[in-house]
Amino acid sequence: MNKEHEFQLGLADAEESEVQIRLAESADVSALYGVVENASDFAKKMRDKVIDSRTPPIACKAKCDHCCYQSVSITAPEALRIADYLIQRKSNLVRRFIYKLNTLNKKIEGKTPEQRGALNLPCAFLEKAKCQIYKVRPLLCQKHTSLNLQECIAAKPNGFPPGSITEEKAQLVTYTAVVSGYRSGLKNIYQKAFMVATS
Numbered sequence: 648m649n650k651e652h653e654f655q656l657g658l659a660d661a662e663e664s665e666v667q668i669r670l671a672e673s674a675d676v677s678a679l680y681g682v683v684e685n686a687s688d689f690a691k692k693m694r695d696k697v698i699d700s701r702t703p704p705i706a707c708k709a710k711c712d713h714c715c716y717q718s719v720s721i722t723a724p725e726a727l728r729i730a731d732y733l734i735q736r737k738s739n740l741v742r743r744f745i746y747k748l749n750t751l752n753k754k755i756e757g758k759t760p761e762q763r764g765a766l767n768l769p770c771a772f773l774e775k776a777k778c779q780i781y782k783v784r785p786l787l788c789q790k791h792t793s794l795n796l797q798e799c800i801a802a803k804p805n806g807f808p809p810g811s812i813t814e815e816k817a818q819l820v821t822y823t824a825v826v827s828g829y830r831s832g833l834k835n836i837y838q839k840a841f842m843v844a845t846s
């Protein structure tokens with residue numbers, strides 16, 4: 648096992664345990680939001696720790712929205728946190744985004760992530776080239792970076808096939824590991840809860 652793989656496994660294990668410990672204590676909505684925020688903070692902290700100062704600057708800038716045309720999966724706690732954020736901002740925002748999500752869902756229903764990406768449809772939360780939920784955007788959106796704008800422009804019509812973008816290495820490695828640990832932690836705790844509830 649190489650050092651990078653070992654580092655990723657360590658991060659994923661630490662995050663998985665953290666989610667399970669936190670949700671074993673309490674699984675109310677604030678605890679659910681807390682695990683998402685913690686995963687986001689942990690990934691960012693670890694990224695900052697390992698980033699190589701010689702890395703070229705990332706190409707991502709405000710109002711650059713190419714990557715918001717690809718398929719992104721999210722977990723239930725992330726979705727609840729987004730809904731809460733919209734309710735806090737304005738109650739009519741929820742209705743507007745539910746409508747946009749439903750409209751988008753009708754177009755992508757039954758399709759694989761690759762087929763969805765190839766449809767080249769904008770995310771429901773993208774308006775005026777800006778993410779309307781940037782503060783609480785999904786963990787996978789936080790993971791994404793690009794070192795080359797031209798690669799994004801070329802990959803967009805094809806739904807960003809794997810390997811089409813040169814991502815910033817430290818961000819890619821840390822966020823991939825932390826998101827994987829976060830998802831495993833959620834899966835473990837809810838499988839256990841389901842078994843307790845049905846036994």
Ligand code: SF4
Nearest residue numbers: 715770772773778788
């Ligand atoms: S949630 Fe925001 S950052 Fe993520 S794809 Fe949608 S608009 Fe882009």
